[in-house]
Amino acid sequence: MVLSGSRPVIGITTYLEQAQTGVWDVPASFLPKNYFAAVYEAGGIPVLLPPQPVDAEIAAAVLGRIDGLIVAGGKDVNPSRYGQERLPTTDEPRDDRDEWETALLLAAIETGTPFLGICRGLQVLNVALGGTLHQHLPEVLGSDRYTGVDGVFKENDVTVDEGTRIARVLGGGETLAGKSYHHQAVDELAPGLAIAARSDDGTVQAVEVEGVPFGVGVQWHPENTPDDLRLFAGLVEAAREYRS
Numbered sequence: 001m002v003l004s005g006s007r008p009v010i011g012i013t014t015y016l017e018q019a020q021t022g023v024w025d026v027p028a029s030f031l032p033k034n035y036f037a038a039v040y041e042a043g044g045i046p047v048l049l050p051p052q053p054v055d056a057e058i059a060a061a062v063l064g065r066i067d068g069l070i071v072a073g074g075k076d077v078n079p080s081r082y083g084q085e086r087l088p089t090t091d092e093p094r095d096d097r098d099e100w101e102t103a104l105l106l107a108a109i110e111t112g113t114p115f116l117g118i119c120r121g122l123q124v125l126n127v128a129l130g131g132t133l134h135q136h137l138p139e140v141l142g143s144d145r146y147t148g149v150d151g152v153f154k155e156n157d158v159t160v161d162e163g164t165r166i167a168r169v170l171g172g173g174e175t176l177a178g179k180s181y182h183h184q185a186v187d188e189l190a191p192g193l194a195i196a197a198r199s200d201d202g203t204v205q206a207v208e209v210e211g212v213p214f215g216v217g218v219q220w221h222p223e224n225t226p227d228d229l230r231l232f233a234g235l236v237e238a239a240r241e242y243r244s
Contacts, residue, residue, distance in 0.1 A: 006043075006240065007043055007044055007045045007236075008043075008044050008045070008067035008068055008236060008239035008240045008242075008243050009044070009045045009047055009065070009066045009067050009068070009239075010039045010044040010045065010046055010047065010066065010067065010068040010069070010070060010235065010236065010239060011047050011048075011049045011062065011066040011068070011069050011070070011104075012031060012035055012036060012039065012046055012047070012048055012049060012069075012070040012072055013049050013051070013069075013070070013071050013072050013097070013100065013101050013104065013121075014029045014030060014031040014048050014049060014050050014051070014072065015029065015030055015031060015072070015074050015097075016028070016029055016050065016051045016094070016096065016097060017030065029048065029050035029051070031048055031072060032223070034223040034224055034226070035070065035072055035118075035223045036048070037223075037226070038222070038223045038226065038229055038232045039070070039232055039236070041226070041229055041232075042229045042232035042233040042235070042236045043233065043236045043237075043240075044067075044068065044232070044235075044236040044239065047066060049062065049100075049104070051094075051096045051097045051100045051101075052096075052100060053096075054099055054100050054103045054104075055103070056103065056107070058103070059103035059104050059106070059107040060107050060110075060111070062104065062107075063104065063107045063108055063111050063113050064111075066113070067113070067114075067239035067240070067242055067243040068113065068114045068115065068116075068214075068235050068236065068238065068239030068242065069104060069105075069108050069113055069114070069115035069116070070115065070116050070117075070118065070121070070235070071101050071104070071105060071115065071116075071117040071118065071120070071121030071124055071125070071217075072118055072119075072120070072121060073118050073119035073120045073121065073181070073182075073221060074094070074097065074119075074120045075091040075092075075094045075097070075120070076090045076091040076120070076123075076135075076184055077098055077120065077123050077124055077127050077133065077184075078093035078094070078095055078098050079133070079135060080093070081098060081102075081127050082127050082131070082132040082133060083132070084132070084135065086135075087135045087136055089135065089136040089139075089183065090135050090136070090184075098124065101121070101124045102124060102127075102128040105117070105124060105125055105128050106128060108215070109209060109212055109215060112212055112213055112242065113239075113242060114213060114214035114215070114235055114238035114239045114242050115214070115215055115216070115235075116214075116216050116217070116218070116231060116232075116235045117216070117217035117218070118217075118218060118221060118222065118223065119181070119182050119218075119219060119220070119221055120182075121217055122186070122206070122207060122217030122218060122219050123184060123185075123186070123217075125190075125193070125207065125209075125215075125217045126186050126189065126190045126193060126207065126217070127190070128190075129190035129191060129192050129193060129209075130190045130191055131186060131187070131188050131189050131190030131193065132186075132187045132188040133184050133185065133186060133187050134184055134185050134186075134187045135184055136183055136184065137182075137183050137184060137185055137203070138183065141201055141203070143201075144183075145180070145201075146180040146181075146182050146183065146185070146203070147180075147181070147182070147183045148180060148181035148182075153179040153180060153181050153221060153224055154179075154180045154181070155177045155178065155179060155180070156177070156178050156180045156199050156220070157175050157176070157177060157178070157199060157200065158175065158176050158177075158178040158197050158198075158199055158205045158206070158220060159173075159174075159175045159197060159198060159199070159200070159205075160173050160174055160175070160176070160196065160197040160206065161173055161195070161196055161197060164194075164196040164197075164206075164208060165196065165208050165214065165216060165234075166196045166197060166206050166208065166216060166218070166231070166234075167196070168234075169230055169231060169233070169234030170230050170231075171230075176228075178199075178205060178218075178219070178220025178221070178222075179220050179221040179222075179224040179225060180219075180220055180221070181221060182219060185203050185204055185219060186204035186207065186219075189204070189207070192209060192210050192211075193207045193208065193209060193210065194207065194208050194210055195207055196208045196216070197218070203219070204219065205218065205219045205220060206218045206219065213238055213241075213242065214234070214235060214238035214239075214242075216231070216234075216235075218231065
């Protein structure tokens with residue numbers, strides 16, 4: 001049993017979408033339960049971080065009150081942030097979320113706050129540090145193997161490189177079945193990032209920030225494998241060490 005006093009606080013970024021409940025149909029912040037359930041089961045205290053106006057001071061203040069950060073999945077990053085025109089297959093921009101999560105990630109790197117980027121979170125990280133994305137993988141690969149449909153995830157093997165932070169969290173380099181639901185991925189890798197995992201077609205599946213204790217992004221959705229919470233446990237442990 002994990003004692004509440006030893007549980008680090010993990011902030012998780014959220015969606016901002018039009019949502020209906022009862023008579024109300026309003027813009028609302030929300031997050032699928034799988035994310036915060038995984039954090040709790042791994043020994044952390046989940047706290048939700050809705051998109052909001054941000055500057056470096058606000059980002060630093062938020063990071064000063066949490067022990068770890070998760071940047072969750074969601075809509076595509078605005079391609080203008082990496083110097084490209086938006087393709088018809090790319091989502092409408094969510095600039096508020098792009099700016100919020102970029103500021104949090106840069107502050108986390110600056111302070112050494114442990115963080116995990118999931119799907120979109122990996123992509124925001126790569127763009128924030130100067131990398132680019134493939135806007136539509138089916139056009140690059142000739143396959144929609146990663147593109148989930150109607151809320152159903154696809155499974156793709158992910159090979160983790162030995163000697164990486166992710167490999168240490170998982171107990172060694174291995175191939176695992178990643179839950180995929182994305183049509184974009186890393187193209188040009190940003191300076192300061194190292195690739196930690198790929199799939200058999202070369203698609204980048206995980207990256208790590210060089211020189212920080214725990215700065216990880218994964219392209220798959222580990223929150224959808226509740227029987228394997230090792231990545232969340234790794235983040236929680238890193239956050240506990242950071243706090244102490």
